Amino acid sequence: MFCFQCEQTAGCTGCTGNAGVCGKTAKTAKLQDELTGALVGLARACSSNQKTADTDSLILEGLFTTITNVSFNDETLLDLLARVNAEKNRISPGCAACASPCGNTDNYHLESMWEGDEDIRSLKSLILFGIRGMSAYAYHAMILGYTSDKVNNFFYKALYVLAEDWGMEELLPVVMEVGEVNLDCMELLDRANRETFGTPEPTTVPLHVEKGPFIVITGHDLYDLRLLLEQTEGKGINVYTHGEMLPAHAYPELKKYTHLKGNFGTAWQNQQKEFDNLPAPILFTTNCLMPVKSSYADRVFTTEVVSYPEMIHIGKDKDFTPVIEKALALGGFAEDTPFTGINGGTSVTTGFGHNAILGTAEQVVNAVKTGKISHFFLVGGCDGARPGRNYYTDFVKSAPDDTLILTLACGKYRFNDLDLGTIDGLPRLMDMGQCNDAYGAIKVAIALAEAFDCQVNDLPLSMVLSWYEQKAVCILLTLLHLGIKGIRLGPTLPAFLSPAVLGFLVDNYAIAPISTPAEDLKTLLGK
Template sequence: MFCFQCSESMKGTGCTVQGICGKEPEVADLQDLLIWILKGISLWGVKAQEMGVKDSETGLYVAEGLFTTITNVDFDPESLGKKIDRALNVRRRIERIFKEAYRKEKGKEFSEPMPEACTWESSRGVESYKAKGAQVGVLDTQDEDIRSLRELLTYGLKGIAAYTDHAYILKHSDNSILDFLQEALASCLNDSLTAEDYVALVLKAGEYAVKAMALLDEANTGSYGNPEITSVYTGTYEGPGILVSGHDLLDLEELLKQTEGKGINIYTHGEMLPANGYPGLKKFSHLRGNFGTSWYNQQKEFEEFKGPILMTTNCIQRPRESYKDKIFTTGLVGWPEVSHIPNRVDGKEKDFTPIIEKALEIGDIGARPGKKIVVGLAHDQLSKVSDKIIDAVKTGAIKKFVVMGGCDGHAKKRQYYTDLAERLPKDMVILTAGCAKYRYNMLDLGDIGGIPRVVDAGQCNDSYSLVVTALKLKEAFGLEDINDLPIEYDIAWYEQKAVAVLLALLYMGVKGIRLGPVLPAFISPNVLKVLVENFDIKPIRTVEEDLSEIVG
């Protein structure tokens, strides 16, 4: 195996024996094969579009397949084997649709040679899938810079796919995003494209990342209302309880409906914390608060939480034996020998009966004290106090905003974000979204004239709020260049959704982004040089050095 898509790649170069995330080589090979087949699907899809074929089914499966291969989603070979089976069927279907449209328009059969990803077949199941996956991974692209750009593009696409899939689940769609996913993936089979061609596609991915985040924002707020400023309790209460982790709001809503009146308290974990601010979810009185912190602490925290756990999307870690019998996966998530809640069928809700029964069987999880933290400061809430914010900037009460969004993770160097937050001058406000906030959202940093010094816009999925806030400030101050705003960018990254956010910022023209805890292993020296020269991207340094630059 070879994988270097996350920030914890072994030795800063890539995992070759087992993923730091716990991914076994066979899983890595199956994921590589799935991506390769998705490229083949996408090329047929692009050709079908050229014939005027409108087919969102193919594009949506490409998005789901990409989402499946994001770090910490599906570790189950059996599940991945079934997804590859389906991928081959999807490819055959779109190939047939294209050829029928071609024959109808051209009056002849299609006979051009196609890349192997468009034609490879196997009837021997998972073992043959593993063998082929080992041949078509990242290192199959020989040129280091082309490989780097293809992977940067692909990882950005994975993030876009995740945001888009969440929106589609809530019945909000934009087929232009699905079409771009196919265009960009198909380009990775085209050996005639130059580095300049891929740079252009990477920036175009940034454009579609903004579109995908806007679509998801519309889906979330359209379904559950605009987040409201909400104080969330971080302890537990007596009685049965279920802990919900991941990102999927619809899963949480359906679980809340099915547990209503059953005496079961529901708690969020990790990236589900912002759900407590949505009117359509907080109306359920048994949504009692948030337990735990960031995803990487889940093994300890899931062990401490006595009730069952529902993992709705990415961020699962290897379950410990102590709670393996009471953790449930759903959606695209999978882990061998872990109970899985099946997907919706015929528009009906998921059936969460197994986890509900487990919660009632376990019974009282006990009360545990916690503090209260504030969520719900997305762009709608900020727009209601925009005059106050603008006045605070003009009078000097707020000197700067520091965007510290993104991901959390194991690396000790991430303590940098806690230390920086503690040492920022009291006239600076932190803008955040994603689980990176767990590095400082428990700190008592106070407020500036009623404006909290930690403005939490929500999940990493809600990074669009940070984009909207920056654009509104730019408009309010009559600036032409977004880089003239009093905003510093100190982004923490771990996985591919953070890559999509980064590409969105680059598309918007943001320069001077500090990225940490390390620069991506998949960025070659020459590609890094391009990013530095055009966007002044730089690694985080010491707190003292960066603080001096921020304050200066």
């Protein structure tokens, strides 16, 4: 196998051999490459044949399935591969029987990319991993009934390009287009979430678990959470979020359910320890799923594109009866059980979306003009298990008292239970939500730039980001599309960036790896 799409890839170069660091086998990795190659073939077939909404959906499902920690199930991958090939044959029925095949709709072999020129491989990886990440956002929006022709059509274009023999000059514009289209995609999902579940509002979420039956739901899919809340209402079962599901507590149409009680656990990489012997079922709605330990295997349920061998999968009918029955059978804790965040906090606050922050824009601007706020930091992104991620905790703890910190995604679990106090009535730490809510951070930055009559890069604003998987790739490309410079990225730089491509990013966007909190704060604050 060969895979270097996530931050924890072996040796910061690539996973090879029999298994990846994430736990997927060489066979699974090969099937994911074959699935991606089939999606390329389908996209190329659609360049001269009519696609349908079902084709769009299949493209999204296929790309989403290949994101790190989504599917470990070879049977699921084989089934999806067969569906993609069948759709290609349906769209271009003459190709299979053609006496003079041109090869234009053949499935692509990713080995051609992995073994090719390192700069071309690097740019094509940015495109592929970027659209994999973006597919998750488009998929969530689609589930809520929101689609975009611009977004959907770009997936076909990007997949088509992967099989083309293009040089760097031709590929670079497509790389940047990933960032442009992802901005539209994140706006689409932001609108879908707000119009479906209401506008997020600041909400304090307890970390203790009440006695009695409960279910832990993890992932990103708010629609699945609503269905679970509807089906558990009145059954004496409480529901607790986990990981990236935490921001759900801020949405009015979700928080109205009184049995949505709080948040259990921390970020995804701690699940094997936190779920061990947990007296409750866990429902996975999206990544990040880790290989399941035998101590809690009987309590794991999956749905949508998430899949793991021998785990019970809730299908399209969304009947969560097996999860509910398991919760009742296990019974939960006998007494109220306290838990804390990584830093000992007993609650966390979320819901500082762009509407909430911009609602205090005048207060924020005045605090800057009067010197009460000297700088803004966006410290967010993915969490992970690689040593060195305590950098982000130390950075936040070391940030001066007159700085305000915005955060989003699961990287916030490193510090979101800290009490950093307030500035002129404003909390110093504001959790904006899931990774896709980077769109909200962008809106806030643009609004601040307009308020101060300057460019975003001229603001007293610095971005210190952590990354793990492919959704971080499309967000980074969006920030670069907007011309944002000086981003600090860690804990390591992506292995798929060749020296030449990294040099381009450094020269044009001043991207830099994190160093130490003290040195980075000194540089970013100009001291």
